[in-house]
Amino acid sequence: MSSINQSRRRLFSRKKSDAVHLPWVKGDIAFTDECTRCDKCISACETNIIIKGDGGFPEVNFSIDECTFCKKCVEACPEPLFIQTDEAPWAIAASIQNTCMAYQGIWCQSCKDACDERAISFTMAVGKAPQPSIDTDACTGCGACVAPCPSDAILIKQ
Template identity: 65%
Template sequence: MTQGINQSRRNLFSRRKTNVIRPPWSKDEQTFTDNCTRCDKCINACDTQIIKRGEGGFPEIDFSQDECTFCKQCVEVCPEPVFDTSATLPWNIVASIKDNCLTEKGVWCQSCKDACDPRAISFTMAVGQVPKPRIDTEACTGCGACVSPCPSDAITLMP
């Protein structure tokens, strides 16, 4: 019982929110939240306006309206040591398709494929069924271009 209470207290004060996506090239969550002053410079610099104020005022990515173009404007404008530009990849996230995809209901939809510039989303044909989406995780950049066009909100980005 005591262990459960201690765990609850720890979670109460924890800054970690597991489903949060920080701007590209962000350092680990602990370093990011320790050094970010929540000045909003990255939010204002974002060309596609996908960086929003999240929980605690920290910047996080919202792909519901647009995608990340990896322009690095958020990185360049930030005065704090929260980004690692030496990293080869901007982040370690890829698209994932949930069970509520329209193709699971027999509806022909390929809006995610049409929005995907790196062509990481393809559709597998099957006799008597609508084509089913497949994501090539090696080709997916995690840009989020496939998220907003999806009419059933079936695409999420995750590590």
């Protein structure tokens, strides 16, 4: 099976729980009640990670790129959907799944190389590939580690 077909299959098999809302969205509102689906946030996103999700509502897709926390989505939105941007953008962090190549004995540290916050580290182990771990306190949830992962082993979740 080609990688394009696998990629399309993953796209259409995404679970609703995998959807990531935009940074700084108020937690006390029903996003789908307040968002008008005007797509201004999609157009404003400098890394093009905001896509039309279920029902046409915007959501973040880290398989495209990372969130740079530029705040352009917040500035472009005409609705009162967002909290003050001096607060943490969201309560999400990366997690490593069992499909990680290091767990299969293959030396790979692409996620660590992509992480500017140095939240991902690898521990050397005798007779094994170095094993990954994520410091969730240091992880900003930017998603920089997701796209470079060759085995789609990193999820950003709450």
